[in-house]
Amino acid sequence: MQNGTVQNGTRSEDRMQDGTMPDPIEDPRQDTTSDLLGWEQDRWEKDPTVWQHPHAPTPYGDSLVQTYEAAHLDGEVTVIDLMLGLDQYQEATEEFEEYLIAMVQSRAMQLAPDRVEPVEAEALLKLPKRAQLRVFDQLTVLASQVFDWMRAQGMDPVPGATTLPPLVTAADRKRIQNS
Numbered sequence: 001m002q003n004g005t006v007q008n009g010t011r012s013e014d015r016m017q018d019g020t021m022p023d024p025i026e027d028p029r030q031d032t033t034s035d036l037l038g039w040e041q042d043r044w045e046k047d048p049t050v051w052q053h054p055h056a057p058t059p060y061g062d063s064l065v066q067t068y069e070a071a072h073l074d075g076e077v078t079v080i081d082l083m084l085g086l087d088q089y090q091e092a093t094e095e096f097e098e099y100l101i102a103m104v105q106s107r108a109m110q111l112a113p114d115r116v117e118p119v120e121a122e123a124l125l126k127l128p129k130r131a132q133l134r135v136f137d138q139l140t141v142l143a144s145q146v147f148d149w150m151r152a153q154g155m156d157p158v159p160g161a162t163t164l165p166p167l168v169t170a171a172d173r174k175r176i177q178n179s
Helices: 012-017 032-046 064-071 079-084 094-109 121-125 129-152 170-178
Strands: none
Touching: 064 094, 079 094, 079 121, 079 129, 094 129, 121 129, 129 170
16 A cells, blocks of 8 residues: 555545445554454353343344344244243243343353253254253253243243242152263
């Protein structure tokens, strides 16, 4: 680059005004907004509490709830739907569902080791029973964190319950482990 002119004869300032981006090889100036966004993404990726704000926009745009809903279209059954469809969760609040969705989605987006996979019920039901049990155990750990946090905030995630209702009964667990 000589005297503000790039190889193709266009000044870098002209390219910024006409809406095109400068070529990083021809114009190696750093874009500070990218650095800021990168820092925000890095911070968000490492923050285990981002799920506590299910409707706040993520550094990637949509909120955790919106991202989850976009990934799991209407009519698609997820492990959260299976869980909340159980009798012991019939009284669970909408807030509990939203925080649980945010927890599951944030762990997936952060590629956290405690993420629930698969999330889709159809894929889950294709797994062997012991693998299904592992997924339900992972979901139980996350749901327990949500439940306990909500209670600590003065909320009642599952009215009448002082502890998270079991997702898998002891009898079902024993039957699966013995099979």
